[in-house]
Amino acid sequence: MDLIRTYSHIIRKNLDNPERAFKFIKFGLDAALKYVSLFPDRRLPQALGFLNKICLKNIKEPLCHPENSIWVNIFAPTEFLHAMDIYPLFIEAYSSFMSGFLIEGNLIDRAESSGISNTLCSFHKVFIGSGEFNILKKPKMAITTSMACDANINTFRYMAGKYNIPLYIIDVPYEYNRDSLEYVKKQLKEMAVLIEEVFDRKLDIDKLREIVIRENQTKTLINEYIENLRQRCLNSTMSFELYMLFTSHVFIGREDTLNFYKMLAEDIKRAPLRSGGGIFFIHLPPMFEVSFKERFNFSRDFHLLGCDLNYDFLEEVEYREPFEGIAKKLILNAYNGSIERRIEALSNIIDRIEPDGIIQFCHWGCKQSIGCTGMFKDYLKEKNIPFLAVDGDVIDRRNNQHGQAKTRLEAFLEIVKRR
C-alpha cells in the first residue's frame, strides 16, 4: 500500500507536467502488468488472473497508441472498432484506474475548478480532470451513446471540443419499435462511415459479423456461468466484478474475452459450493470502500455474486444483419427505457442466481440509478429479499463516510445472516 502511496505522490507532484505525469501513469500500468504476470495471486481462480492481465493490457494499449484509438463510454458499440483493429479507451475504466492510483481527488478538483458541476458523476469528472491537465493524449475520435447516463453526451462533447477531435453521438431512443430501430441503425451506418474516413480504412462487414458471432458465443458462456452461480461461488473481489465490465461490454466480441469466459465457465464448475450469504449488487460494487472490501473480498461468509450492470443484455445479437442487431441490442439494454425493463432484467437474474440479499450502492451523481432506489425497494420487498441502499462514491474516496457505510452494511448483513 505504501508503495502505491509513494507512486501516487510522484504522479500528483507531476500533474502540471503532462508528459511526465503520463509517463508515470504508463509506468504504473506496465509495472502492474508485469507484477500480475510474474506474481499471480494464488487465491484467484485461473480466469480472474487472466482477466487481470487483459484489463491492464486493454487500458494500456489505447493510452500508448492514441493515434489508433477512440474514446468510448461503456455502452458504445465497440464491435465496429474491434472489426477495424482500433483500440477503444474505455473512459469509465480509465477513471477507475486513476482512482486506483489514488489521484482521483486531484483530477476531480481540477475539473470542478474549471467550472464542471461538483454533482457530476465522479467517473466523468476524473476523465475531464485528466483532460484539463492534458495528461491524456489526443485520440483520433470519440464515440458515445446517450443511454442510461445523462453525463455521456456532455462529457464527450466537452472533451472532444477541448481536444478538437470528431465526436459521434449515438442517440438511443427509449422505446423499441420500427422507427427507433431505423433511427439507431442509420446512426450506426453514419458512425461507421465517419470511422472509415477518420482512420482511412474500410470496415469489412464479414469481420464485423465474426465479432458478433464471437459475442454470441461469449453470451452463451456468460449464461452458463450464471446458471452455476446459483450453487457455487468464485473466490473473488469487488475489483474483478468491475473488471468484468471490460469483457461484458467494451471488449466483448474479442478472442481474449471469449477465452476469459471459457476459463470462467470451467472455474465456476470447480468452485466451492456457496456456504454463506450471497450478495448481489445493483449498478456497481464500491471496490475501494474499506468496509465493503473487508466483508466481501475473498470472503466465504458473504459471497459476492456480481452486479446487474454485467448482465444488462444477455440475448444474442443478429449476426447476419449486424447493424440492425447492434441497434436492437442498444435500445433493448436493461439500463435503457423505463424502470419496468430494468426490474424485469433484475428479476430474471435473481430467479437464476437466488441471492440472499441485494445492495444498491448509490453512486454520487448517478441520477439514473439513485432515482430507482424506491422502486427497487418496493419490488424486493414483494420478493421478500433483504435490500440495502447505501450512499457513496465508487471512485472518489472523499465522498464516502466509512463509519456510516460500515454500520449500515454490518446491520444489513446481520439481517441476511439471521434468515
Next chain:
Amino acid sequence: MTGYVCKYTPVEIIRAFDEGVCRIEPKVKSVEKAMSLTHPNMCSFMKGALEEIIRENINEIILVNCCDSIRRLYDILRGKVKFIHIIDLPRKITGSAYSLFYRELLHFIGAYEAYKGKKFDLNKFKKVLAEHKMENACKGKCVAVFGGRLNDGVIENIKRRCNLDVVNLTCTGISRPSKVGQEGDLIFSYAKALLNLPPCMRMAEDRSKLLDDLNLKGVIYNTVKFCDFYSFEYTSLKKTSNIPILKIETDYSDSNSGQVLTRIDAFLESLGVKRAIAHPVKSGYFAGIDSGSTSTNVVIIDENKNIISYSTVPTGARALGSAREAYRIALKKAGLKEEDIAYAVSTGYGRINIPFSNESVTEITCHGRGAFYLDKGVRTVIDIGGQDSKVIRLDDAGNVVDFVMNDKCSAGTGRFLEVMSRALEVSIEDMARAVTDFQEDIVITSMCTVFAESEVISLIARNKDRNDIIRGIHQSVASRAVSLLDRVGRSGKYMMTGGVAKNKGVVCEIEARICEKIIIPFEPQIVGALGAAVIAAEKRQE
C-alpha cells in the same frame, strides 16, 4: 388541467382538445414528500416538481424523456396519478428523428383520446397554431439569462434590478413553435417545428450560435443544483467568450435567496447596469456599514476619503441592533452625530434592512472598492468571511470584472474554522497561528463542515497530534480558496479581506499554494465597510 415541464411538450395538441395546460413551476419551500419517494441527490427541479404535483393534486401529466431525473419522475408517478404519458424525444434533428418524433406524437394523441374519451380535431389544432405570433428579438443592448431553467420569480427580480432589457434564453423563456409548415401531414410538420426549437443541453445539437444575434452586455448563467447538463456549457463559455458572465446555482426551493440576489446585484453593478435609486447628497462625512453574518463593521470617512473612525461588533442574533451599536460607536469615536453623515451605504447580508443607510450595494463591489482604495495595485481580492468566501477580480480602475462565491455551504469559511475550534477545544485565536512544527500530513477530506467535524472528532479519537489536525484544517480552507481563485484565474497583486485573513495559518497555506505574497490590510474585517464608505463619498463627487 394537464401539467407539463418541458418546452418540447406538444402543448398545442393538448389545447386543440380544449383542455387546460400549465407548465409546472415548483414554488414549494420544502420537498419532504418528494424526498420520501426519491433520493435526495436527484435534480432539485425534479424534486420540486414531484412535491408540487403531490401537493397540488395534479392528476394529468405529460412528460418528455428529458433526462435521468425526469425519466425517474415518470417511473415514480406511474400508478399514482390518473394520466401520465412520456414522450420519447430524439436528441438529433434528422429525417429519421422527425419520423420517430412524429410517431411519438401520434402515440400521445391516441393515449390522450382514450383517456379523455374525445377525438382529436385537426381543424381546432390549425386554429391553435394560427394564434402563435413571432416574438420580436431584442435589438438593443441587453443582459441574457442563459443555462438551465430558472423560475419566473428570479427572472422578474433580474428585470426589476437591471436598467437594460433582460432576455430569458433558458427553456422557460423560449417561445412556442411559430412556423409550422402547412403542406402534407400537419402533425409531421408540427413535430418538425417542435424539434427545431432552440436546443437545450440534453440535445446532441449545437448551441454555440444561440447568443450570436444579441447585443449582449452580460450573461447570467444559471445551473440547477444536482442537474449537471449546464456546467459544461458554462465552463466552455467562460473559456472562450469575452462577454462578462455570472454563474448562479439555484435549487427551486429558495431560488430567490439573498445569496443569489447578492450575486446578481454585484454582477449588474460591475456591468454598470444596476437600476439605481437617486438620493440627494450633502457634503460632510460618509459612512459605510457592513452587516455581515459574524461581525458588523462601520467605517466613517471624510470628503477626502480619509478614514476618521471605524468599529466592529459581533452581529449576534439581531442584525439591526448590532448595526445601530456599531454605527453609534463609530460616530462616537469620530466625535460626530448622525446628522453629520451626508450619505451612508450599507453592504453585507443585512444590507437591505438598515434604515439609516441611503443605499445598499453588494459586499462584492464594496470589498473590491475597499481593497483597491487601500492598494491600487490589487487585482484579486480573496474575501473569506463568516458565512461565505469569494474571490473578486478587479480591473486597472478598481472595478469588479469577475467574481466567484462558494456554494451554499460553509465549507472553507470562518464558520468552518469556528466549528473546528470547538471540536478541538482551542480558541479561534490559538488556531490562527501558522503551524511549522508539524509531524504528519493530515488531510481533511470531507467537503461539508458537518462531515468534516466528524472527521476531526475521529482524528482526535485516534490520538492524532492537535497541531497536525490544525494544519490539516488550514490546508482544507486554503484549498477551497485556491479552487475559487482558479475559477476566476490567478492575477496579482492579491489582498485578503474578511475575518479569516487574520488567521496566519490559512494565509500561509494559500501563499504556499499560489507561490505569491498576499497583502493583509491592517484591519481585514472592515474592508467591505470601507468600500461602502468610499462609494458613499463618490456619490458626492458625482
